[in-house]
Amino acid sequence: MARLLVVHHTPSPHCQAMLEAVCAGARDTEITGVDVTVRPALSTTASDFLDADAYVLGSPVNLGYISGALKHAFDCAYYPILDATRGRSFGVFLHGNEGPEGAVRAIETITTGLGWERGAADVIVSGPPRAPDLAACRELGSVLAAVLMD
DSSP: OOOEEEEEOOSSSSHHHHHHHHHHHHTTOOOSSEEEEEEEEOOOOOOHHOOOOOEEEEEEETTEEEEEEHHHHHHHHHHHHTTTTTEEEEEEEOOOOSHHHHHHHHHHHHHHHHTTTSSSSSSOSSOOOOOOHHHHHHHHHHHHHHOOOO
């Protein structure tokens, strides 16, 4: 069975709502043969990345950068997963009130170094997520999961 790994740091209600929408999309009943694994960034291991076939990354934007927790997940796993995960698909959801450019750039730098391929458009939300934002999060989850269907 294919596995989608959702790595997140969701300390706020807004980030949590986005995560729940991503997971709802990934677990859509029309998507079969895909196991969705959700891990907080601080407890994600290299094995979690290695065991997955695609990824969704979620983070608040703090001071124009990804959360320290998401950065920590990559700091701990980067070299063990470097060659083994090349070519895998990923998507991103970010929440912040200003300046997401640095966070986007950080994720692009990390995923380019890993050789991952963007599998869906980023979802970047400022302020409370509205219905269209949550719909975009659901789509993010469903697109990444659907890519893995047999």
